[in-house]
Amino acid sequence: MPELPEVETIKRGLEKHFVGCVISDAEVLSPKILTGDVGNVIGTTVVAVRRFGKGLVIDLNNGYSMAVHVKMTGQLIFKRVSRVSGVSSVLPKHTHVVFELRDGTGEDAYLYYNDIRRFGWIKIVKTEDVGQMPFFKSLGLEPLKDLTQKKFEDILKLHKTPIKTLLMDQYKIAGIGNIYACDALFQAGIYPVRSSLSLSRQEAQRLFIAIEEILSKSIAIGGASANNYVNALGERGAYQEHFLVYKKEGKACRNCNSPILRIKTAGRSTFFCGICQV
């Protein structure tokens, strides 16, 4: 379930360790996950890592990029290990792509793409074409960059869909998933099923601030590892220890002690306090 803070954490890890590496070889164990010509990455140097919503773009020095979406259970893991022959013989069960790297330190390294459910993807495309890909093309505003309180209010006014559904709509605002939608609505004291245009200016303001604060806080502590999320070095984050309502069904609300409830909105589990969120 990596959302914006988790993907941002992966991005920062890759910037630190993966950028500058030469990709000396690549082994694709699950062809359905990696599309495009893998030959276009071999021999190139990684020059940049960019994040758009929950998506990552790894730019190479030959005009090509790898666009990556980890969906629910994907992991990108950088590891320095002794060079071994027959890479695939020693890999964990759910590794689907292996990049062999020369990182200039004289040591050898690999970047692994692991994915238990195999919902994620890696697409090798020309850098200039990334913006035309369906996922990246119509992404909404970045909560911590482009989104301002004014723009947020404008978006809310345009739609009557439940506010939680709107927050999770990647084409309106990019990067928020179930965890941060639930927790931000709790912090703002807003009932998740409320129509977005029914929010008062004060409520919209509280929600905007809650989104900014919660996303920033989670990034600062490495994201949420409620499931199998780990960063680019395989380390867990800590935000799961700070969940306000997410996955807290039946637990006492931190404000009023009444039990946290769980309902389904747009087919997704939604956690909230029936007293504090109106």
Next chain:
DNA sequence: GGCTTTGTTTTATA
């Protein structure tokens, strides 16, 4: 072995 998981994509409906 059916149910659950969830972000994205596609289809159906109002």
Next chain:
DNA sequence: GTATAAAACAAAGC
């Protein structure tokens, strides 16, 4: 025609 809801989809774990 457009906005929104619902269903489908990917695959594995329990």
